[in-house]
Amino acid sequence: MEGNPNLRSDPHSDFVLGLMYEARKFKILITAINVGVFDDLENIGKGDWVSDRTLAHYRSYDVDNTKRFLNTLAAMKVLDRGSSPNASGEDKAYRNTISTRRYLLRAGQNSLIPLLHAEETLIPLYMKNLPYVLKFGSVEQFPRLLWRGGYPQDDAFLTLPDFAVSARLEYNNNPTHNHSKLQPHIQPGAPGTTDLPLGAKTVCNHQSKSMLQLGRELFIAAWDAQQEQCLAALLEAHNLRGFDTIVELGGGSGRLAWKISQAHPHVHVYVFDSPRIMESMDKPFTIGQNVKYLSGDFFCDLLPEADCYIVSHVLREYDDERVDLLLGRIHDHLNHGGTLLIMEKVLNDTKRAPVNTILDDLLAATISKGRERTEYEFAQLLKRNGLDYLQIKRILGVNTFDVLIAKRPCEPLREKPTGGRKN
Numbered sequence: 001m002e003g004n005p006n007l008r009s010d011p012h013s014d015f016v017l018g019l020m021y022e023a024r025k026f027k028i029l030i031t032a033i034n035v036g037v038f039d040d041l042e043n044i045g046k047g048d049w050v051s052d053r054t055l056a057h058y059r060s061y062d063v064d065n066t067k068r069f070l071n072t073l074a075a076m077k078v079l080d081r082g083s084s085p086n087a088s089g090e091d092k093a094y095r096n097t098i099s100t101r102r103y104l105l106r107a108g109q110n111s112l113i114p115l116l117h118a119e120e121t122l123i124p125l126y127m128k129n130l131p132y133v134l135k136f137g138s139v140e141q142f143p144r145l146l147w148r149g150g151y152p153q154d155d156a157f158l159t160l161p162d163f164a165v166s167a168r169l170e171y172n173n174n175p176t177h178n179h180s181k182l183q184p185h186i187q188p189g190a191p192g193t194t195d196l197p198l199g200a201k202t203v204c205n206h207q208s209k210s211m212l213q214l215g216r217e218l219f220i221a222a223w224d225a226q227q228e229q230c231l232a233a234l235l236e237a238h239n240l241r242g243f244d245t246i247v248e249l250g251g252g253s254g255r256l257a258w259k260i261s262q263a264h265p266h267v268h269v270y271v272f273d274s275p276r277i278m279e280s281m282d283k284p285f286t287i288g289q290n291v292k293y294l295s296g297d298f299f300c301d302l303l304p305e306a307d308c309y310i311v312s313h314v315l316r317e318y319d320d321e322r323v324d325l326l327l328g329r330i331h332d333h334l335n336h337g338g339t340l341l342i343m344e345k346v347l348n349d350t351k352r353a354p355v356n357t358i359l360d361d362l363l364a365a366t367i368s369k370g371r372e373r374t375e376y377e378f379a380q381l382l383k384r385n386g387l388d389y390l391q392i393k394r395i396l397g398v399n400t401f402d403v404l405i406a407k408r409p410c411e412p413l414r415e416k417p418t419g420g421r422k423n
Contacts, residue, residue: 025076026119026120028072028073028076029073029076029078029116030116030117030120032069032073032078033104033113033116033117036106037055037069037070037073038078038096038100038101038104038105039105039106039107040055040058040059041055041079041094041095041096042096042101042105044058045095047095047096047101048095049082049083049093049094049095050093050094050095051091051092051093051094052066052067052070052071052091052092052093052094053066053067053091055070055094067090067091067092070092070094071092073094074094077097078096078097078099078100078104079094079095079096079097079100080094080095080096080097081093081094082094082095103229109228110225110228110229111225112225112226112229113225114221114222114224114225115221115222115225115226117222118221118222119222122222123363126363126366126367127366129366129367130362130365130366133365133366138365138369139365139366139367139368139369223252223313224253224255226399226400227255227256227312227401228255229399230395230399230400230401231255231256231259233395233401234256234312234343234395234401234403235259235260235263237341237393237395237403237405238339238341238393238403238405240260240263240264240267240308241264241267242307243264243267243306243307243308243339244266244267244268244307245267245268245269245270245304245305245306245307245308246260246267246268246269246270246306246307246308246309246310247269247270247272247303247304247306247308247309247310247333248260248269248270248271248272248310248312249272249273249298249303249309249310249311249314249330250272250273250298250311250312250313250314251271251272251273251310251312252271252273254271254291254293256310256312257269257271257291258291261290261291265290266290267290268290268291268292269290269291269292270291270292270293270294270304270306271291271292271293271294272294272295272296272298272303272304273293273294273295274295274296274297274298275295275296275297298314298326298329299322299325299326299329303329303330303332303333304333305333305334305335306333306334306335306338307334307335307338307339308334308338308339308340308341309330309333309334309338309339309340309341310341310343311326311330311340311341311342311343312342312343312344312401313343313344313400314326315327315342315344315370315373315381316344316360316364316370316371316372316373317364317367317368317370318368318369318370319369319370319371320381322369323381324381324384324385327381327382327385327387328385328386330385330387331385331386331387331408334387334408335408336408336409336410336411337407337408337409337410338407338408339405339406339407340382340387340405340406340407340408341403341404341405342378342403342404342406343401343402343403343404344372344373344400344401344402344404345357345360345372345395345399345400345401345402346372346373346374346375346378346392346394346402346404347361347372347373347374348374349374349375349376351374356398356400357372357400358372360372360400375392375404378404382406386408386409387406387407387408388406388407388408388409389404389405389406390405390406390407391404391405392404392405393405
């Protein structure tokens with residue numbers, strides 16, 4: 001018998017305690033990544049089963065605690081648990097799940113490790129802003145107060161206002177996408193740890209990097225990881241074959257541009273981003289003659305003329321006033337009949353879902369004046385800047401992308417929209 005239904009804790013506490021245990025699962029996952037459990041299982045088993053005792057001996061771990069650790073990871077469904085000829089007695093065998101093998105290995109091309117480390121490292125810092133945002137209304141209203149001593153002297157936090165203001169300008173300056181650079185720092189000689197690749201630079205090596213630089217690099221790597229899992233869907237959302245020229249505004253390292261150039265070699269793609277990003281890149285992402293890098297300010301400098309503009313996770317960084325300015329500039333440099341693709345997750349009409357996007361909306365308040373928006377809100381922003389909203393392509397799954405499709409009319413409008421956009 002499963003249990004007496006009359007013997008039960010207060011069911012209203014289940015949800016609250018559930019949140020606590022979900023947070024604990026994330027901390028355990030981060031620890032597993034940090035000590036290299038998933039990489040060890042892959043290296044030892046080559047995709048096959050590995051006994052808990054074998055892993056313990058391989059890493060000189062305590063056998064009993066290794067068994068408990070792997071059993072916990074299996075309960076969290078990041079490991080498969082089964083049997084192996086090498087396992088005997090009370091020993092159990094484990095291997096990485098498909099998701100773990102694809103997204104939680106350090107050397108994996110699609111690794112989400114940088115994004116997970118950003119969640120662990122940066123989000124708590126941003127959340128320190130929340131009480132001040134609630135009081136002052138905007139993150140831009142209180143940095144001076146903090147620098148005057150209005151906040152406890154937390155070294156990790158004191159660099160955050162600068163980082164928050166500049167994040168949009170600097171989030172994407174890692175053209176090599178070398179995720180091995182972005183593993184947590186492990187003290188030399190620490191027992192039972194997985195060594196980092198030779199010469200790897202880590203974002204948590206506080207001896208050689210400022211907190212601002214650490215946060216910047218981690219933010220950049222997290223962005224690349226976040227985009228990587230959706231690139232195929234983003235490219236399928238709209239047929240780009242008919243365009244001659246595409247501008248990716250805020251394209252940074254050019255990962256999406258690279259995919260476009262592979263799929264459509266005839267298309268000329270311009271990656272337009274801030275001088276601070278371009279200057280900080282070691283070298284341009286080598287992707288062919290049809291991809292060019294342009295440096296400038298979104299709001300001031302001359303934008304290229306193009307058949308298609310792609311704006312990915314840019315509008316969410318700004319309030320409506322700045323979005324109006326940017327959309328107006330895109331309108332003016334988009335050819336008649338040209339297409340604008342906005343790649344951002346969209347809230348439903350009641351702003352009650354998706355839950356993850358609601359969480360991102362609150363996070364945006366702690367970083368900038370940006371926000372997540374509904375389909376209607378996007379349509380209104382586009383309309384008043386002379387752009388015809390066509391449709392939305394939903395990207396299913398846990399991600400931060402949908403694709404909104406808009407066009408500049410083929411014929412000049414009879415009445416100019418607010419702001420005097422040229423037709």
